[in-house]
Amino acid sequence: MSRPSKGASGGDASAALGGFERWLTVWVFVCIVAGVALGTLLPGAFASLAAAQLASVNLPVALLIWLMIVPMLLRVDFGALGGVGRHWRGIGVTLFVNWAVKPFSMALLGWLFVGLWFRPWLPAAQIDSYIAGLILLAAAPCTAMVFVWSQLVDGEPHFTLSQVAANDLVMVFAFAPIVALLLGLSAITVPWQTLLLSVALYIVVPVCAAQLIRRRALARGRLDALLATLKPVSLVALLLTLVLLFGFQGRQIMAQPLVIALLAVPILVQVYFNAGLAYLLNRWSGEQHCVAAPSALIGASNFFELAVAVAVSLFGIESGAALATVVGVLIEVPVMLSVVAMVKRSKPWYERRGAAPAHART
Numbered sequence: 001m002s003r004p005s006k007g008a009s010g011g012d013a014s015a016a017l018g019g020f021e022r023w024l025t026v027w028v029f030v031c032i033v034a035g036v037a038l039g040t041l042l043p044g045a046f047a048s049l050a051a052a053q054l055a056s057v058n059l060p061v062a063l064l065i066w067l068m069i070v071p072m073l074l075r076v077d078f079g080a081l082g083g084v085g086r087h088w089r090g091i092g093v094t095l096f097v098n099w100a101v102k103p104f105s106m107a108l109l110g111w112l113f114v115g116l117w118f119r120p121w122l123p124a125a126q127i128d129s130y131i132a133g134l135i136l137l138a139a140a141p142c143t144a145m146v147f148v149w150s151q152l153v154d155g156e157p158h159f160t161l162s163q164v165a166a167n168d169l170v171m172v173f174a175f176a177p178i179v180a181l182l183l184g185l186s187a188i189t190v191p192w193q194t195l196l197l198s199v200a201l202y203i204v205v206p207v208c209a210a211q212l213i214r215r216r217a218l219a220r221g222r223l224d225a226l227l228a229t230l231k232p233v234s235l236v237a238l239l240l241t242l243v244l245l246f247g248f249q250g251r252q253i254m255a256q257p258l259v260i261a262l263l264a265v266p267i268l269v270q271v272y273f274n275a276g277l278a279y280l281l282n283r284w285s286g287e288q289h290c291v292a293a294p295s296a297l298i299g300a301s302n303f304f305e306l307a308v309a310v311a312v313s314l315f316g317i318e319s320g321a322a323l324a325t326v327v328g329v330l331i332e333v334p335v336m337l338s339v340v341a342m343v344k345r346s347k348p349w350y351e352r353r354g355a356a357p358a359h360a361r362t
Contacts (some may be wrong), residue, residue, distance in 0.1 A: 002318055011022070011289050011309075012258060013339075014104060014252045017125065021350060024235070025341075026339065027239055028239070028242060028333070028334055031240075031243045031246070032242060032334065034243055034245050034246075035242060035244065035245065035246025035247040035250065036246045036247070036250045036254070037250070038243065038250065038280055039247035039248060039250020039251060039253075040250040040254055041246075043250070043251055046181045046244075046247040046248055046250065047160050049244065049247075049248070050248045054197060055191070055193035055194045055197045055307035055309075056191065056193075056194045056305060056308065056312070057194060057198055057201060058305075060244060061241060061244055061245070062201050062202070062293050063235045064238075064240055064241045064244070065144045065145065065148075065202060066190060066205075066206050066209075067226055067233055067234060067236075067240065068144075068145070068147070068148045068234045068237045068241070069144060069147035069148060069202070069206050069234075070209060070210050070213070070234075071151065071227060071230040071231055071234045072147040072148065072150060072151040072157060072225070072234075072253070073123050073147065073157070073161070073207055073210035074205075074210050074212075074213060074214050074217070074226065074227060074230070074331050075151075075157040075227070076157045076158060076161055076211075076214075077158070077214075078211065080160070080296055081158050081162065083157045083158070084156075084162045087156065087159045087162075087166060087226035087287065087288075087291045089282070089283055089285040089287050089291075090159060090163070090285075090287045090291035090292065090295045091159070091162065091163055091166060091288070091295075093278055093281045093282050093285065093287070093295055093299070094163050094167075094278060094295045094298050094299050095166060095167070095170065096281075096300035097274050097277055097281070098141040098170075098298070098299055099141075099170060099174055101165070101176040101274060101277065102138045102139075102141070102270070102274050102299070103135060103138045103139040103178050103179075103182060104182070105138070105270060105273060105274065106134050106135055106137070106138030106139075106266070106270050107131070107135050107138075107182045107329075108132040109134070109266040109269055109270055109345070110130070110131035110135060110266055111131060111260075112217075112266070113265055113266040113269075114127060114130045114131050114134070114262070114263070114266065115127055115128075115131055118262045118265070121258060121262060122259060122262060123259075123320070125317070126320030126323075127320075127322030129315055129319050129321045129324075130263060130320040130321065130322075130323070130324045131309050131321075131324075132183055132311070132321045132324075133307075133313065133315075133321035133322065133323065133324025134263070134266060134270075134309045134324050134328075135179065135182045135183060135323045136179060136310050136311050136314075136321065136324075136325055137302050137304065137307040137324065137325050137328040138187055138270060138302065139169065139175055139178050139182070139305055139307075139354045140175060140302055140303035140304075140306040140310075141167045141171065141298065141299075141301070141302065142298065142301035142302055142303050142304075143164055143167070143181070143198060143199065143202050143203060143303050144198075144202035144203070145301060145332065145333075145336070146160060146163075146294065146297060146298050146301060147160060147161075147164070148234065148238060149294065149297040149298075149301065149336055149339075149340055150293070150294035150297065150298075151234065152340045152344075153293035153297065153340055153343050153344055154290060154293070155290055155291070155293050155294030155297075156288070156290040156291050156294065159179065159290075159291050159294060159295075160294045160298070161207070163294070163298055164203065164296070164298070165203070167298070168203065171195070171306075173238065173302070174194070175190060175306075176189075176190050177210075179310070185290050189313065189314075190310070191306070191309045191310060191313055191321055194305060194306055194309040195306055198303070198305050198306065199242060203269065213226070233276040234320050238333065241303065241333065242333050242334075245309075245329055245330060245332075246330060246334070246338055249326055249329075249330060252323075253325070253330075259323070260323075260327050260330070263323070263324050263327040263350045264330075265338075267327060267328055267331060267335075268315070268331065269303075270300075271335050271336070271339065272300070272339070274299045274300045275296040275297065275299060275300035275339045275342075276296070276297075276345075277299070277318070278292075278295050278296040278299035278300070279292055279293075279295070279296035279306065279343065279346075279350075282295050283298070283350055289293050289347050289350050289351060292343075292350065293343045293344075293347075296339065296343055297336065297339060297340065297343070301336055301340060302328055302332065304328050304329040304332060307325040307328060308322065308325045308326060311324070311325045
């Protein structure tokens with residue numbers, strides 16, 4: 001795997017980026033505040049940006065996600081993908097958490113928090129709709145942003161790409177039956193345009209573009225320099241995405257802050273529970289940290305574009321279900337960055353597990 005060169009310019013860039021990353025929590029908070037303020041002050045501008053959609057996929061956000069994930073995908077060597085089979089434990093853990101645990105744990109958390117404990121502070125007519133939105137959010141594992149989280153924790157890029165591809169394949173067959181079961185509906189109409197377009201925009205197009213750029217950079221001997229240059233671009237795109245997402249919902253946040261805060265609680269619990277479960281199961285199975293870290297992040301994050309589209313089609317744009325999925329969108333980046341920090345800080349603990357099995361050391 002290529003590593004950024006240690007030349008003078010690369011060292012200066014790394015030092016500057018290190019200072020930027022150390023204050024990333026501050027920049028995230030600033031971008032959240034800026035997004036809410038701008039969305040409230042300039043509703044027309046953000047409404048226009050929000051309306052730039054194709055099959056419920058927001059195109060400005062898609063562009064920013066490309067800028068975030070292409071640097072990660074540049075590290076993928078397709079010739080080495082065959083070796084990802086040695087990480088079958090990590091893939092198995094993530095699939096188990098995503099499909100056998102997460103939707104059902106969210107249904108339980110939604111019932112406990114929204115249906116029971118928070119009921120007095122929420123509109124009674126929307127309780128069931130809120131729970132439905134939370135279930136929709138949990139039943140769709142993340143596709144694009146996973147590449148960003150994996151890069152931030154120095155995750156194994158080939159494992160990450162393979163895991164995302166596996167989740168997308170399972171989602172085609174399992175999403176509708178699981179949602180129908182948990183919502184008590186006879187059938188769920190999956191918005192195939194949204195699902196397929198999202199996979200194309202967030203996986204197929206950036207993977208192809210990254211491989212073309214990688215080949216040209218390798219031919220010129222400039223891959224390391226290119227990776228060092230693009231890393232800050234990825235983080236800036238992440239922060240701009242925050243501004244857009246909070247700007248889109250600025251007026252909504254100001255109009256009903258209590259409802260949004262209460263709906264965020266079960267989502268937060270679900271993220272930390274599933275991330276922790278995947279992380280511990282990988283440690284127990286003897287997987288390396290570079291696999292366990294992205295596995296934990298993939299196990300916790302959500303495919304919010306699909307969740308929002310299904311909520312709107314089933315319950316309407318003004319429904320509690322749509323609002324619940326939007327809350328998932330709003331807290332996705334901040335909460336996942338907190339999980340990134342926890343995973344990175346716990347790396348010494350993770351690796352102090354005694355003599356690892358032979359398969360984990362290869």
